[in-house]
Amino acid sequence: MKLQTALSTLIAGLGLVALMGSKASAETADREEISAKARPVVEYLLADWNQQFHSTSVPLAMANLGMEPDDALRLEIAAHLRSHTELANNLKWWGTNNYILSNDEKLIAKYLLNTHRDQERLPGAPELARAVALSEAEVASRLAFLAQAGLLEKSADSELGFSLTDGYRSWGGPLRYNFHTVSIEGQKPFDVW
16 A cells, blocks of 8 residues: 555656646747747737636737737747647637737728628728728738738729638637727726637
8 A cells, every 4th residue: 555655646647747847848839939029929818818707819918018010929929828828718719810800800800801791792992991091001011911810811803902811700709800909097908808
């Protein structure tokens, strides 16, 4: 009986060492796969998402940290978060893709999806720009980002110059591009769903 207890204790101890080792390896790999510029944004988001009702987006986190908009950085963070949905329940429940889009990009995505669903077409750039109250140049820039992010793909067959990717129905997660930004005096703004 004593031998069995000692053996169980040893096995449990080895399991703990193995678990600690794998956690340390995961943390090391995590630090190696994201740039120094992206790290504070991810850390900000993880801290924010641990607060009740907070679902702050990558663009708002960057703004709250005093960073300039940077599409390449957002795409890097998106790749990291997609690969590590275990970092936060928000990523598992609501889908990573909603977090990488700006509010303007969410409006564009919603308009594209609703027009496609209701009218079985995608709008042209002038119609889209009017609908979301952005310049055509800004719409073109945001469409290019949505293509890089994976919602759209270039298409010569579309007046818009893009078509929805095959996975567009699930790309935005269950909340499908909804957003609300909360501003409280004396605090940094945050997003909620």
